[in-house]
Amino acid sequence: MEKVLITIGRQFGSNGRIIGETVAKKMGIPCYDKQLIKQVAKESGLWENLLDELDEKHSNSFLYSVVMDPYSFAHNFDTQGYGMNLSQRAFMATYNTIEKIAKEGSGVFIGRCSNYVLRNMDPILNIFLYAPMEVRIRTVMDRFSLSEKQAKDQIQKEDKARASYYNYYTSSKWGRIDGYDICIDTSKLGVEKTADQIIAFAEQL
Numbered sequence: 001m002e003k004v005l006i007t008i009g010r011q012f013g014s015n016g017r018i019i020g021e022t023v024a025k026k027m028g029i030p031c032y033d034k035q036l037i038k039q040v041a042k043e044s045g046l047w048e049n050l051l052d053e054l055d056e057k058h059s060n061s062f063l064y065s066v067v068m069d070p071y072s073f074a075h076n077f078d079t080q081g082y083g084m085n086l087s088q089r090a091f092m093a094t095y096n097t098i099e100k101i102a103k104e105g106s107g108v109f110i111g112r113c114s115n116y117v118l119r120n121m122d123p124i125l126n127i128f129l130y131a132p133m134e135v136r137i138r139t140v141m142d143r144f145s146l147s148e149k150q151a152k153d154q155i156q157k158e159d160k161a162r163a164s165y166y167n168y169y170t171s172s173k174w175g176r177i178d179g180y181d182i183c184i185d186t187s188k189l190g191v192e193k194t195a196d197q198i199i200a201f202a203e204q205l
Helices: 016-027 036-044 048-054 060-068 086-104 133-144 148-170 186-202
Strands: 005-010 107-110 124-130 182-185
Touching (some): 016 107, 036 086, 086 107
Parallel strands (some): 005 124, 124 182
């Protein structure tokens, strides 16, 4: 396989990051998740701490822009960054960096509207990973040493932030099946076998 792009959208607690990293390791290609922020900062000149704070979430200025502008950013963004608030500038910097990386070679891209950013590139496989709430609660409890209530609250908070971010910037709906090629319940097969299934699909591109 000369080049392949894989994007992974994921519910919080579905092990999406770990599965993405496993896919990348098995295929011998890079995985871009949190470390993407460092490259975005380098490419854009924006502060790394600011990008981390705004990563897949919105600030008050973002909320203000949604209330004041009934049209999605996806229909109106200016690639030069004029008239944007900090949240929008951070998104465009991330958008441009993902696009640049994808043009240079293969990679697994976790979240950050990557299926939208790379929608015109080929070959590409867009995945959405999910799991039942009770399974995700147990995962988050174990990973972060939280109570059941704390874990559920964190899952709801993270999923809401990701959905708001994705829905606004893409004018589509986070997790809706027509935005992805494959949706997988990760509780059925676990990390390794889910990764193997994704690789098997990617090898058919």
